[in-house]
Every structure is written in structure tokens, then in C-alpha cells.
Amino acid sequence: MSITIPIGPQHPALKEPISLKMTFDGEIIKDADIRLGYNHRGLEKLFEGKSYVQNIYVTERICGICSHSHTTCFVNGVEKLLGIEIPKRASYIRMLIGELERVHSHLLWLGVAGHEAGFESFFMYTWRDREIVMDILEESSGNRVHYAINTIGGVRRDIDETQRTRILNSLKILKERTDYYKNLGTTEPSFVARLSGIGILPREQALSLCSVGPTLRASNIDMDVRKDDPYLAYDEVPFEVSTADTCDVLGRTVVRIKELFQSYNIIEYILRNLPAGDIKAKVPRKVPAGETVSRYEAPRGENIHYIKSNGTEKPERLKVRAPTLANYPATVAMLKNGFIADIPLIFAAIDPCICCAERMVEVKDTKTGRAEIKTFDELKKYSRDFYKNHKKIKKDTVWPF
Amino acid sequence: MAILKTFFYLLVYPGLVFLIVYSLFCEWFDRKTYARLQNRRGPLHTGKAGLLQPAADLIKLFSKEDIVPEKADRIMFTALPVFGLAIILTSAMYLPIWNYSMTKTGFNSFPGDIIVLIYLLSLPTIILFLAGWHSTSFFSTIGGVRVITMFFGYEIPLLLSVLSPAILAGSWRLAEIAQFFQANPGLLSVNVIGFFIALAALQAKLERTPFDIPHAETEIVGGTFTEYTGRKLAFFRLITDIEMVVGSGLIATVFLGGFPGGIFSSFIWFIIKTLFVIFLLSVIKAAFSRLRIDQMVRFSWYILAPLGILQIFITLLVKLKF
Amino acid sequence: MGKKLGFFIPELWRHIFKKPATVDYPFEKLKVPKGFRGLPVLNTELCIVCKACERDCPAEAIEIRTILEEEKKFQMTIHNDRCVHCGQCADVCPTNAMTLNNEFELSEPSRWNMKFRYAYTRQLRKKSDRNVDEKDKEIL
Numbered sequence: 048m049s050i051t052i053p054i055g056p057q058h059p060a061l062k063e064p065i066s067l068k069m070t071f072d073g074e075i076i077k078d079a080d081i082r083l084g085y086n087h088r089g090l091e092k093l094f095e096g097k098s099y100v101q102n103i104y105v106t107e108r109i110c111g112i113c114s115h116s117h118t119t120c121f122v123n124g125v126e127k128l129l130g131i132e133i134p135k136r137a138s139y140i141r142m143l144i145g146e147l148e149r150v151h152s153h154l155l156w157l158g159v160a161g162h163e164a165g166f167e168s169f170f171m172y173t174w175r176d177r178e179i180v181m182d183i184l185e186e187s188s189g190n191r192v193h194y195a196i197n198t199i200g201g202v203r204r205d206i207d208e209t210q211r212t213r214i215l216n217s218l219k220i221l222k223e224r225t226d227y228y229k230n231l232g233t234t235e236p237s238f239v240a241r242l243s244g245i246g247i248l249p250r251e252q253a254l255s256l257c258s259v260g261p262t263l264r265a266s267n268i269d270m271d272v273r274k275d276d277p278y279l280a281y282d283e284v285p286f287e288v289s290t291a292d293t294c295d296v297l298g299r300t301v302v303r304i305k306e307l308f309q310s311y312n313i314i315e316y317i318l319r320n321l322p323a324g325d326i327k328a329k330v331p332r333k334v335p336a337g338e339t340v341s342r343y344e345a346p347r348g349e350n351i352h353y354i355k356s357n358g359t360e361k362p363e364r365l366k367v368r369a370p371t372l373a374n375y376p377a378t379v380a381m382l383k384n385g386f387i388a389d390i391p392l393i394f395a396a397i398d399p400c401i402c403c404a405e406r407m408v409e410v411k412d413t414k415t416g417r418a419e420i421k422t423f424d425e426l427k428k429y430s431r432d433f434y435k436n437h438k439k440i441k442k443d444t445v446w447p448f
Numbered sequence: 449m450a451i452l453k454t455f456f457y458l459l460v461y462p463g464l465v466f467l468i469v470y471s472l473f474c475e476w477f478d479r480k481t482y483a484r485l486q487n488r489r490g491p492l493h494t495g496k497a498g499l500l501q502p503a504a505d506l507i508k509l510f511s512k513e514d515i516v517p518e519k520a521d522r523i524m525f526t527a528l529p530v531f532g533l534a535i536i537l538t539s540a541m542y543l544p545i546w547n548y549s550m551t552k553t554g555f556n557s558f559p560g561d562i563i564v565l566i567y568l569l570s571l572p573t574i575i576l577f578l579a580g581w582h583s584t585s586f587f588s589t590i591g592g593v594r595v596i597t598m599f600f601g602y603e604i605p606l607l608l609s610v611l612s613p614a615i616l617a618g619s620w621r622l623a624e625i626a627q628f629f630q631a632n633p634g635l636l637s638v639n640v641i642g643f644f645i646a647l648a649a650l651q652a653k654l655e656r657t658p659f660d661i662p663h664a665e666t667e668i669v670g671g672t673f674t675e676y677t678g679r680k681l682a683f684f685r686l687i688t689d690i691e692m693v694v695g696s697g698l699i700a701t702v703f704l705g706g707f708p709g710g711i712f713s714s715f716i717w718f719i720i721k722t723l724f725v726i727f728l729l730s731v732i733k734a735a736f737s738r739l740r741i742d743q744m745v746r747f748s749w750y751i752l753a754p755l756g757i758l759q760i761f762i763t764l765l766v767k768l769k770f
Numbered sequence: 771m772g773k774k775l776g777f778f779i780p781e782l783w784r785h786i787f788k789k790p791a792t793v794d795y796p797f798e799k800l801k802v803p804k805g806f807r808g809l810p811v812l813n814t815e816l817c818i819v820c821k822a823c824e825r826d827c828p829a830e831a832i833e834i835r836t837i838l839e840e841e842k843k844f845q846m847t848i849h850n851d852r853c854v855h856c857g858q859c860a861d862v863c864p865t866n867a868m869t870l871n872n873e874f875e876l877s878e879p880s881r882w883n884m885k886f887r888y889a890y891t892r893q894l895r896k897k898s899d900r901n902v903d904e905k906d907k908e909i910l
């Protein structure tokens with residue numbers, strides 16, 4: 048007998064609202080259906096009403112964790128439209144913050160994986176060490192989460208000598224700790240037992256379902272925008288694309304840990320070879336008409352911004368493709384034939400950022416299946432009427448009511 | 449006078465009041481140790497060093513709204529927590545802390561009380577299963593089924609491991625087992641394997657990490673307790689806390705030589721030994737990640753149960769030579 | 771990859787006697803680094819009412835109103851309930867009248883407590899300033 052139950056929109060395993068409609072046969076998942084739209088914020092509309100400078104800070108708020116990724120992606124695109132070259136030092140500082148962000152995001156993910164697997168101590172320890180990176184970021188940019196280091200034409204703050212030595216010193220501690228977590232995450236039997244062999248995504252499937260980021264690289268495909276289509280100065284920085292061949296959640300963990308080490312090396316390289324010079328070029332406020340696509344390798348995968356300008360101070364269209372959206376089809380494939388107990392882990396393994404991926408909501412009448420456009424007042428009236436005529440839920444109704 | 453004394457025993461020490469107060473203290477101790485193991489502070493502000501935090505949590509729960517789901521079986525849903533608490537309080541009566549003198553044993557020490565204690569300790573598991581089942585929500589039902597599945601896993605190893613000291617002591621009476629080991633403390637070392645099996649099984653019984661599968665928060669929300677709120681949930685928390693005291697008391701009795709001496713020294717020994725066991729439980733809780741239900745059952749049957757049998761073999765060998 | 775049971779225990783044990791990493795926050799004040807972007811404050815003496823901050827604020831948190839045009843009286847309201855602490859206002863300000871201090875405990879029970887009003891007369895540039903324009907000179 049198979050039953051369909053909802054995981055979400057409110058569920059302790061989900062940090063943000065999303066609805067996974069699961070069909071179970073006993074403890075085994077037979078089918079999964081992802082429903083989005085609980086967290087739509089209308090950001091793309093907002094972009095159109097703000098100037099390019101203001102939009103830096105709006106794009107930053109697409110995501111709380113890869114905030115720098117979105118601004119860099121946006122700012123790179125705008126600079127491409129403007130046809131200007133930013134100073135070398137500025138692009139190095141952008142990369143530096145980007146890599147620090149990757150470190151913080153991956154350490155955060157390790158903790159989340161521990162939490163989803165019920166390994167609270169691992170969660171506590173990784174998050175404690177993540178504070179080191181957060182402190183560096185706070186010190187060099189002025190805030191822990193929204194660094195706001197980018198501006199069109201360069202960066203807003205410089206890295207001075209004391210910060211440089213401090214970051215280098217902190218890196219030593221971080222390397223040591225990450226090494227420990229690498230051993231822990233790959234040898235602790237109860238943890239490994241939970242991670243290995245679940246959420247299998249074979250190589251061909253990963254390609255055909257267009258997954259991105261560590262999810263893709265864990266299926267042994269070395270795709271990384273930083274290597275394939277270098278932006279900023281990534282073509283000057285030596286690093287390797289980390290992959291794993293196990294195609295499961297353990298592989299995704301290993302890829303992330305390997306990337307941590309790569310990031311440490313990149314940060315070290317950047318700090319040792321920081322070119323001197325200006326950090327900001329002068330730019331006009333108006334952007335010439337045109338359109339462009341900008342790609343960025345965020346900690347969660349490839350991030351794409353499409354910008355269309357019409358020669359004014361404000362963009363005509365800004366389309367954001369967050370990495371999480373690209374990974375949803377793969378998630379459905381991974382969830383099939385798993386255990387109930389694996390849902391949070393498999394779902395967390397793509398490092399979902401749900402609100403980043405929400406682009407539109409279509410409200411459909413469940414009975415007629417028709418979509419309508421309603422104004423806010425109409426919607427309010429509708430909800431009032433709905434609750435007035437709302438019948439009490441009967442004893443044996445099944446979800447959805 | 450004798451009646452008053454019995455009432456004092458039942459209600460104050462070592463009965464109801466003592467158990468509740470001590471179990472809350474144990475919860476505090478567990479939380480504090482767990483926090484320190486994770487480099488955190490743990491409860492801090494209610495009472496000195498957060499000592500009153502578990503009590504505050506309990507009081508808070510008692511004052512919260514009490515909801516019975518429409519689809520749930522109202523009578524069972526309400527009665528189960530009370531039954532559970534009654535059962536677990538009864539089981540505490542069989543700890544040898546009640547009869548510190550072998551000459552004047554009370555009504556609750558008799559040959560075979562170890563079996564009664566284990567039996568009473570396994571009843572709350574059934575209560576949890578029923579509670580999950582009668583909540584009728586999906587998550588509770590899965591939780592309930594997981595409780596029972598796990599129960600089949602750990603109960604046999606627990607029994608095997610607890611029996612081996614009993615075999616060694618040649619008695620089925622807790623007080624006598626404890627006394628035997630007090631007389632021959634060297635023989636305690638025979639049961640080391642059994643001690644660890646019992647610890648693991650107790651951890652599973654208390655549904656703590658790595659065996660917190662029935663109420664795995666990230667998988668099935670609150671598991672068995674999903675639908676429970678307010679007073680009823682407070683009862684369940686109290687049950688778990690007291691179960692922890694009784695379970696660690698049982699382990700301390702059979703594996704650590706019981707609680708010798710008169711009323712005061714036995715009290716002190718009880719505190720020291722149970723806290724030691726609870727400390728070990730906290731370390732286990734901190735050091736592992738949650739298992740999946742199939743992994744847990746496999747672990748019990750492939751590792752714990754054979755080890756339990758091995759332990760009994762060792763005990764028999766020692767006994768033959770002895 | 772050798773699997774070791776209880777790999778984590780030595781690490782846990784090491785920490786049991788160590789000082790906790792968490793901070794007893796509201797009772798123990800936290801230090802923020804130099805350059806932290808906190809509450810935006812206006813130095814009314816320096817502001818020349820160029821309205822660059824109002825134009826560039828992404829959250830529309832700055833509102834400049836003219837009270838009396840001829841007396842050069844203005845009122846700036848910083849809606850701290852909307853401010854996202856990006857620091858753009860401080861960046862564009864030509865006279866450094868707008869700065870971000872390092873206050874971060876900004877929560878209030880009501881959003882109306884978070885509006886900061888500055889009523890001021892537009893300051894005229896000092897005499898020593900070479901670029902004083904003619905109109906200003908007259909008033910001086």
C-alpha cells in the first residue's frame with residue numbers, strides 16, 4: 048500500500064518553505080513531487096525599479112549565504128555592458144571575498160549535513176570554526192553576512208597589511224580543522240553509514256538533468272565555471288576542480304571538503320600576490336543599451352544573471368538563475384527509492400537555497416485548474432470569503448484538503 | 449507508624465518526590481555535559497548554573513495549551529502518559545536503594561525482581577508505541593512503528609547483558625547481585641563487555657542519539673510526540689527522565705556493584721554511580737550520528753546480540769573455574 | 771579509509787574542560803571590528819543637502835524634506851527600520867556628513883522608535899574654503 052504525504056511546507060528538515068509531496072511504500076520513497084512558490088519575493092520586479100547602484104544591494108539579498116556570488120555575478124555583467132575593465136587589485140579582492148564566502152558556505156553545509164544526520168556535535172564544531180571565517184569577513188568588509196564589497200567598477204574596501212596577516216594566520220587554523228573534519232566525516236562509522244550509498248545520481252543522469260555545482264562534480268564530472276569560463280582573474284590562479292566518483296551524498300561531502308582546501312590555497316595565493324593599485328574605476332551611472340549573460344561559480348553551483356539594459360539608469364530586465372533551481376530535477380531523481388530517513392540528507396546535499404530559486408508563483412484553483420491574475424484587494428476579499436465559507440475539516444479527509 | 453514509614457518511602461524518599469527532583473537534576477547534568485562536550489555552555493540562567501532549567505521547562509509545558517487531535521482516540525491519547533508515568537515510577541521501587549539492609553528487606557525485594565524491573569522498564573516502550581499509534585497522524589504512526597522495531601532490536605541484548613552478572617552472582621535478586629559484587633569487586637571486570645552492551649541498549653531504550661530514530665526531528669518531525677502538547681508532553685518528558693534514572697540505576701546495580709552502606713552512604717553511592725552512567729550516556733550521545741532504522745536493527749542483531757552471548761559464555765567459564 | 775568507532779571521543783574529551791566557545795551574549799558585550807557598518811548617523815554640520823544619499827539608498831530609508839526653502843532649513847529622516855546597513859549613503863556623500871557607526875543593537879519594540887530625525891539649517895561652507903560660491907558669499 049502506498050501513501051502520499053506532504054513533507055513541508057513546514058517541516059523541521061526544511062529551513063525554508065517548500066513542499067515535497069512524497070509517495071511512500073512503507074519506509075521507501077516511490078515518488079517525489081516538488082512544489083515551489085511559498086517564498087516568492089518578487090525580486091525580479093524590484094530590480095526593474097531600482098538603479099544599477101541600488102541593485103547591487105538588492106541582488107545581494109537574493110541569498111543570505113551566497114550574497115557575494117549574486118552581486119559579483121550582477122556587477123560583472125554590468126561591467127561587461129559598460130565595456131570597462133576593472134583594476135586588477137579590485138578583481139583580486141572580489142575573488143578573495145568570493146573564496147572566503149565559499150569556505151563559510153561549505154563549512155555551514157558540513158554542519159547542516161551533520162544536523163540532518165542527527166550528528167549534533169559535528170554541527171556544533173563546524174559552526175564554531177565557521178565563526179573564524181565570519182570574523183575575517185566582518186573585519187574586511189564590515190558585515191558578517193551581506194559583505195557589500197562590490198560596487199560597479201571595483202570594490203569598496205581595500206585589504207590592508209594587518210588584515211592580510213590576520214587572514215593568513217586564521218587560514219592555518221582553518222586548514223588544521225578542515226583536515227580533522229575530513230578524517231571525521233569520512234571515517235566516523237555511524238556518520239559514513241548514513242551518508243554513503245544514498246541519493247545516487249549516476250554520471251549520465253547528472254548530465255541529462257543539468258545539475259550544477261558539487262552535486263554535479265560528485266558524479267565525477269569536472270565542470271566548474273571558474274575553470275571553464277574564467278571570470279575576474281581566475282585564469283591566473285592555480286587550482287584544481289575537485290570531483291568524486293561515488294555519486295552519492297558522501298561524494299558530495301568529499302567534494303565540498305576538497306573544495307575547502309582548494310579555496311584555502313586560492314586565498315593564500317591571492318594574498319601573497321595581491322597586485323598594487325587602485326581598487327575602483329570611475330564609471331558612468333547610465334549603462335548603454337544591450338544585453339548580457341554573466342556566469343559565476345557560487346558555492347552551490349553555477350549562477351547565471353541575464354541583464355538587459357535600455358540606456359537608462361535602471362535595468363530593463365534582470366533574470367536570475369540560482370544554482371538550486373538547476374538541481375531540483377536531479378533531487379527528484381535522487382529521492383526515488385530512498386528511505387524516509389534519507390530525505391533530509393538527500394535534499395540537504397544539494398545545499399538548497401529555496402528562496403533564491405523562487406521566480407514566480409501561479410495560483411491555481413484546485414478544482415478548475417485555472418490560473419487567474421488577481422489584484423491584492425481581490426486576493427484579500429477571496430481569502431475573507433474562503434474562510435467564511437470554509438467547512439470544518441472532516442475526520443477522514445486526506446491531504447490536500 | 450509502619451504505614452507512615454511506607455508512605456514516606458513511597459512519596460518522598462526514594463519514591464515520587466526524590467525521583468522527580470533527581471531526574472530533573474539528571475536532565476540538567478546530561479544537558480550540561482552534552483553542552484560542554486560540544487564546547488557550549490548549556491543551561492545557564494535559571495537557578496544557579498541553570499539548575500532549575502529542566503524544572504522550568506516542565507512547568508512551562510504544564511501551563512501550555514493541551515490539544516487533542518480530532519482524529520485521535522481521545523481516551524487512549526489522554527490515559528497513556530499517565531499510565532506511562534505510573535509504570536515507570538513503579539519500576540523505580542525495585543532498585544535496591546530501597547533496602548539497604550539485607551536482613552530487613554522490604555516487600556519489593558524478592559528473588560526474580562531483576563526480571564520484574566526489566567519487564568517494567570520495557571513497558572514504557574509499548575506505551576510510546578501506543579501513543580504514536582493512537583495519535584493517528586502520519587508522523588506519529590511512523591514514530592510508533594519505529595519504536596517497536598527498535599524495541600525488538602535492543603531488548604534481547606539488554607536482557608542477555610544484564611543476565612550475565614546475575615548468573616555470576618548466582619542470584620536473581622538485585623540486592624543479592626549487588627552484595628555479591630561488593631564482596632568480590634574483582635569479578636566486576638568480567639562483565640565489561642556486558643556493561644557496554646547494556647549502555648548501548650539503554651541508550652536505545654531512552655531514544656537518544658545514535659538511536660533517536662523514533663523521534664528523529666529532521667525526518668519525522670516529533671515522531672511519537674508529534675501530536676502531544678502541554679501537560680501530556682510534560683508527562684512524557686518526565687517519563688524519559690525517570691527512565692534514565694531507573695535505567696542507569698539498574699546498570700549501576702548489576703555492573704558497578706550497587707549501593708552499599710546505610711541510608712546515607714547508599715544515597716551518595718547512588719548519586720555517584722548513576723551520574724557516572726549518565727555521563728557515559730552523554731558521551732555516546734555526543735559522539736555518534738543517528739543511525740537509520742535498518743542499520744540500528746542490524747547493529748543490534750549482528751553486533752550486540754552475539755556480544756551478549758559471548759559475554760554469557762565468558763561468565764559461565766569464569767563461574768566454572770570459580 | 772579505516773573506520774574507527776568513537777573517532778570523535780578524544781576531541782570531545784579534550785573540550786570538556788575547555789572554555790566554551792559560545793559567548794554569554796546579552797550579559798557580555800560583543801566587540802565589533804573597525805569599519806563595521808552599523809547605524810547611519812548624520813553630521814548636520816557638514817551636510818550640504820545634495821541628496822545623493824537619498825537617491826542611492828537602496829532601501830529608500832533616507833528622506834530629506836525642505837522645511838523652509840529661503841532659510842535653508844531641512845529635515846532628514848533616517849528610517850532605521852528600513853535601512854539595510856549597506857553603507858552606500860556614506861560612500862556617495864561628498865562631504866562625509868553621513869557615517870555609519872558601530873552600533874548593532876538596534877531592535878526596538880516599535881518601528882516608530884527607529885526613525886531618526888535631524889532638523890537642521892544647511893551649513894554654509896567655511897570662509898577659508900576657496901570654493902565658496904557667490905550666492906553663499908552674499909549671505910555670509
Ligand code: SF4
Pocket residue numbers: 810826827828829830831832848852853854855856857858859860
Ligand atoms: S546604510 Fe544603506 S540602507 Fe541604510 S540609509 Fe544608508 S544607503 Fe540607505
Ligand code: SF4
Pocket residue numbers: 812816817818819820821822823824859862863864865866867868
Ligand atoms: S548626507 Fe551627504 S549625501 Fe546626503 S544630502 Fe547630506 S551631503 Fe548629500
